[in-house]
Amino acid sequence: xxxxxxxxxxxxxxxxxxxxxxxxxxxxxGVFEDVIVRFEGLVTAEGTQDAPEVIRFxxxxxxxxxxxxxxxxxxPQLAGTVHSFCGGDHDHMSLLQALSKGEDWTAGQxxxxxxxxxxxxxxxxxxxxxxxxxxxxxxxxxxxxxxFRHEPSPDPARMQLFxxxxxxxxxxxxxxxxxxxxxxxRARQMITALELPFDVVPANDPFFGRAGKMMKVxxxxxxxxxxxxxxVANPQPTACLSFNYHQDHFxxxxxxxxxxGGPAHTACVGFGLERIALALFRHHGFDPADWPAGVxxxxxx
Amino acid sequence: xxxxxxxxxxxxxxxxxxxxxxxxxxxxxGVFEDVIVRFEGLVTAEGTQDAPEVIRFxxxxxxxxxxxxxxxxxxPQLAGTVHSFCGGDHDHMSLLQALSKGEDWTAGQxxxxxxxxxxxxxxxxxxxxxxxxxxxxxxxxxxxxxxFRHEPSPDPARMQLFxxxxxxxxxxxxxxxxxxxxxxxRARQMITALELPFDVVPANDPFFGRAGKMMKVxxxxxxxxxxxxxxVANPQPTACLSFNYHQDHFxxxxxxxxxxGGPAHTACVGFGLERIALALFRHHGFDPADWPAGVxxxxxx
Numbered sequence: 001x002x003x004x005x006x007x008x009x010x011x012x013x014x015x016x017x018x019x020x021x022x023x024x025x026x027x028x029x030g031v032f033e034d035v036i037v038r039f040e041g042l043v044t045a046e047g048t049q050d051a052p053e054v055i056r057f058x059x060x061x062x063x064x065x066x067x068x069x070x071x072x073x074x075x076p077q078l079a080g081t082v083h084s085f086c087g088g089d090h091d092h093m094s095l096l097q098a099l100s101k102g103e104d105w106t107a108g109q110x111x112x113x114x115x116x117x118x119x120x121x122x123x124x125x126x127x128x129x130x131x132x133x134x135x136x137x138x139x140x141x142x143x144x145x146x147x148f149r150h151e152p153s154p155d156p157a158r159m160q161l162f163x164x165x166x167x168x169x170x171x172x173x174x175x176x177x178x179x180x181x182x183x184x185x186r187a188r189q190m191i192t193a194l195e196l197p198f199d200v201v202p203a204n205d206p207f208f209g210r211a212g213k214m215m216k217v218x219x220x221x222x223x224x225x226x227x228x229x230x231x232v233a234n235p236q237p238t239a240c241l242s243f244n245y246h247q248d249h250f251x252x253x254x255x256x257x258x259x260x261g262g263p264a265h266t267a268c269v270g271f272g273l274e275r276i277a278l279a280l281f282r283h284h285g286f287d288p289a290d291w292p293a294g295v296x297x298x299x300x301x
Numbered sequence: 302x303x304x305x306x307x308x309x310x311x312x313x314x315x316x317x318x319x320x321x322x323x324x325x326x327x328x329x330x331g332v333f334e335d336v337i338v339r340f341e342g343l344v345t346a347e348g349t350q351d352a353p354e355v356i357r358f359x360x361x362x363x364x365x366x367x368x369x370x371x372x373x374x375x376x377p378q379l380a381g382t383v384h385s386f387c388g389g390d391h392d393h394m395s396l397l398q399a400l401s402k403g404e405d406w407t408a409g410q411x412x413x414x415x416x417x418x419x420x421x422x423x424x425x426x427x428x429x430x431x432x433x434x435x436x437x438x439x440x441x442x443x444x445x446x447x448x449f450r451h452e453p454s455p456d457p458a459r460m461q462l463f464x465x466x467x468x469x470x471x472x473x474x475x476x477x478x479x480x481x482x483x484x485x486x487r488a489r490q491m492i493t494a495l496e497l498p499f500d501v502v503p504a505n506d507p508f509f510g511r512a513g514k515m516m517k518v519x520x521x522x523x524x525x526x527x528x529x530x531x532x533v534a535n536p537q538p539t540a541c542l543s544f545n546y547h548q549d550h551f552x553x554x555x556x557x558x559x560x561x562g563g564p565a566h567t568a569c570v571g572f573g574l575e576r577i578a579l580a581l582f583r584h585h586g587f588d589p590a591d592w593p594a595g596v597x598x599x600x601x602x
Contacts, residue, residue, distance in 0.1 A: 018356065018428055022363045022414045027424060030355030030443075054331030055319065058462035059360050059447055062323045063407075067400055076386040076393055081410050082417060083384050084451040085377040089510045092377055099368055106364075106412035109382050111405075112451055113323045114461060116383060123328060127319055142331075146360055146447065150385040150413055160415060161359035209390045 007233040007282065008156040014286040023152040024160035028274075035277045035288060038299040040144070040165055043271055046186050047167055052142035057123045059116060059146035059161075065126050066115040070253060074207050074215060078149040080116035083109035116148035120164040121268045128170055129254040136259050138171020140179075144273075156278055157232040163273040169266065170256060173247075176267035180243050183269040187228055187241050193298045196230050196279055203227045203242060230279045240275040244268050308534040308583065309457040315587040324453040325461035329575075336578045336589060337464070339600040341445070344466055344572055347487050353443035353468060358424045360417060360447035360462075366427050367416040371554060375508050375516060379450040381417035384410035417449035421465040422569045429471055430555040437560050439472020441480075445574075457579055458533040464574040470567065471557060474548070477568035481544050484570040488529055488542050494599045497531050497580055504528045504543060531580045541576040545569050 011017040018027030028036075063081060066072065071079055083106070085095065091108060098105035117123065120143045128139060144165040151158060169179040184200060191198045203225035207215040219225055225244050229237035244267060250256055251263030258264050284291040288299075312318040319328030329337075364382060367373065372380055384407070386396065392409060399406035418424065421444045429440060445466040452459060470480040485501060492499045504526035508516040520526055526545045530538035545568060551557055552564030559565050585592040589600075 018358075020358075020363050020424065020428075021365065025359065025361060025363060025415060027356050027358045027428065030357075033355065033357050054334065055328050056331075056334050057319075057321075057328045058326065058460075060326060060449075060462050062321050062326060064322065072386070072400060072406075073397060076396060078385075080383040080385055080413065080415075081407055082381040082449070082451075083407075083410070083412070084379075084381055085373070092510055095377060096374060099373060104412075105368075105373075106382055106384075109384070109412065111384070111407035111410065112381065113453070114326060114381075114449075123321065127321075127328065148361075148383065148415075150383075152414070159359075161361055209393055 008154055010286075011156055011278070011281070016281060016286060017156065022160075023154055024158060026156075026159065031288065032277060032281075035280060035299070036163070036273050039271075039273065039276055039280075042190060042299060043165055044142075046190060047142060050140055050167075052140045052167060054142045055124065055127075057117065057120075057143065057145050059148065060114045061117050061123045063111065063113050063115045065123065066118075068126070068253060069122060071118055071122075074212065075118065075149075075205075077208055078151060078206070079118060080148040080150055082112045082114045082116065084112050086110045117145055118149060119147055120145045120166045120270065121168045124168050125170075125250040125254045125256060125266065129256045133257040133259050133261065134170055134264055138169060138175045138258075138264070140170075141168040142166075143168060155233050157234070157238045157275050159274055162275070165271040165273055166268050168268040170264050172258065173265045176265045177245060180245055180267045180269065184226065184228075184243050187243075187269070190298075191228065191230070191241075193294065194280065195292055195295050196283055198228050198230045198240075199237065200226055200228050200243075203239065230275075232275060232279050232282055238275055238279070240272050240279055242270045242272075244270070309455055311587075312457055312579070312582070317582060317587060318457060323461075324455055325459060327457075327460065332587075332589065333578060333582075336581060336600070337574050340572075340574065340577055340581075341466055343491060343600060345443075347491060348443060348468055351441055351468075353441045355443045356425065356428075358418065358421075358444065358446050360449065361415045362418050362424045364412065364414050364416045366424065367419075369427070369554060370423060372419055372423075375513065376419065376450075376506075378509055379452060379507070380419060381449040381451055383413045383415045383417065385413050387411045418446055419450060420448055421446045421467045421571065422469045425469050426471075426551040426555045426557060426567065430557045434558040434560050434562065435471055435565055439470065439476045439559075439565070441471075442469040443467075444469060456534050458535070458539045458576050460575055463576070466572040466574055467569050469569040471565050473559065474566040477566045478546060481546055481568045481570065485527065485529075485544050488544075488570070491599075492529065492531070492542075494595065495581065496593055496596050497584055499529050499531045499541075500538065501527055501529050501544075504540065531576075533576060533580050533583055539576055539580075541573050541580055543571045543573075545571070 227239035228241040232238040248263040256264040528540035529542040533539040547567045549564040557565040
């Protein structure tokens with residue numbers, strides 16, 4: 001943990017991250033952002049040959065979609081719902097009085113129809129289901145958004161708000177598992193070109209509570225989620241990319257159908273953009289001008 | 302209102318916006334996003350001569366900062382606080398039972414330390430105050446983030462989550478008012494080059510409640526906020542850019558000091574990125590390949 005705190009302190013002292021007073025919520029410098037932009041360019045360059053449909057959602061989805069997704073069952077502790085003041089003049093005076101006394105004023109906030117997005121691909125499945133059956137070749141999307149997970153931590157690689165870039169494939173089991181295998185291979189090449197050490201391992205998602213233990217075992221035994229881990233701020237390496245095969249889970253959740261009416265399978269590859277940037281700064285130093293020539297060529301061309 | 306709904310329907314039918322089932326929350330197509338990227342490039346090109354410090358915050362600030370900012374006094378109805386589940390296994394079972402019965406499950410959500418950002422510049426003032434007195438030339442920032450305002454509407458130009466790009470100037474009254482005047486002039490030239498009709502008018506912010514009526518009058522009488530309005534989806538034109546002079550308000554709120562210890566003045570120019578993109582699609586058509594040659598040259602070079 002000391003090493004973790006110390007890397008965060010270094011990032012702040014180096015001006016790459018700007019503290020806000022809340023663990024996991026930071027501003028990013030122009031240098032940090034440029035690395036993200038360049039890495040996203042690399043992701044685009046690798047994926048453009050597959051002609052994905054580009055869609056960008058805001059960092060939120062509808063609360064109804066969050067409810068239907070099952071996320072509150074598996075990860076209730078990480079989800080964020082957006083609440084607002086919905087009262088009149090009198091309620092407003094009470095709110096301001098509580099605020100001025102330093103008392104809790106948030107009990108009167110009411111849940112809106114909006115929740116924060118836990119993973120960039122979440123809004124895609126209900127969207128596709130509403131658009132009708134998939135064509136025979138399935139569909140492929142390029143998405144990116146800020147995501148929220150309520151897990152305050154001094155580990156700079158565990159932010160509460162961070163960006164995830166994803167390619168999302170919907171089709172037959174054969175189509176989506178081939179997609180996932182292809183991206184594991186592409187990712188190996190990309191991260192090798194960035195001269196970062198990595199390993200590909202089964203994932204360990206933090207499923208909630210007693211029932212969650214079983215879900216964790218199932219996830220590992222079925223090999224549904226692989227992660228590419230890279231040392232960032234901790235002795236244990238950090239998951240920076242993930243390769244997920246959802247089987248027909250989202251078909252049953254949302255009604256995503258194949259051309260023949262059968263349930264679609266889905267898979268996605270996700271790039272944790274802040275984590276990858278932090279890994280680059282950790283291994284190559286805080287000034288990208290001094291990064292190895294091969295890494296600079298890969299990112300800046 | 303019919304015209305408004307009709308333009309939203311056209312944007313959805315044209316694939317530029319993707320509905321989610323909640324007014325003001327939409328996905329954006331790749332074409333829509335490219336226009337935003339290109340317009341941001343134009344903003345960067347206009348502003349780079351002033352050598353701003355580039356900072357990017359996530360779409361959130363700390364709840365404490367929202368409280369201190371005074372936003373809950375003026376616009377409580379628009380603010381969004383982020384709430385999470387903080388219970389144990391037993392509470393989780395109750396939550397899932399409420400969900401499965403279609404009952405309200407959100408009463409148990411607790412306010413986190415995070416709130417959504419109402420305007421892209423909000424996290425800048427406490428950051429600068431914490432960094433000490435301004436240098437004699439003051440400081441200048443380039444910021445952008447998604448912002449949240451809880452005002453569900455079928456007007457596509459009134460989204461609940463939208464992006465705001467801003468330049469923020471902190472310094473003496475003379476420095477920041479000169480900055481504001483300069484940007485009104487630059488914006489006139491930029492929007493003229495984009496061949497959009499516009500007007501620059503005093504702003505009409507939706508201050509809350511009875512006390513808010515007086516704040517509205519003060520804002521107008523003192524000319525503290527100008528807006529560049531462009532016809533988008535309504536008979537009345539929509540504010541797409543704003544030019545704000547905060548006097549020494551944020552100095553007193555946050556303690557932003559000049560080099561000599563006196564209170565700093567601040568000003569900002571904000572670009573409503575979705576609104577500007579919507580204005581371009583409204584006036585030049587849904588296919589940027591068909592836009593006037595001068596507009597294409599301005600955005601795509």
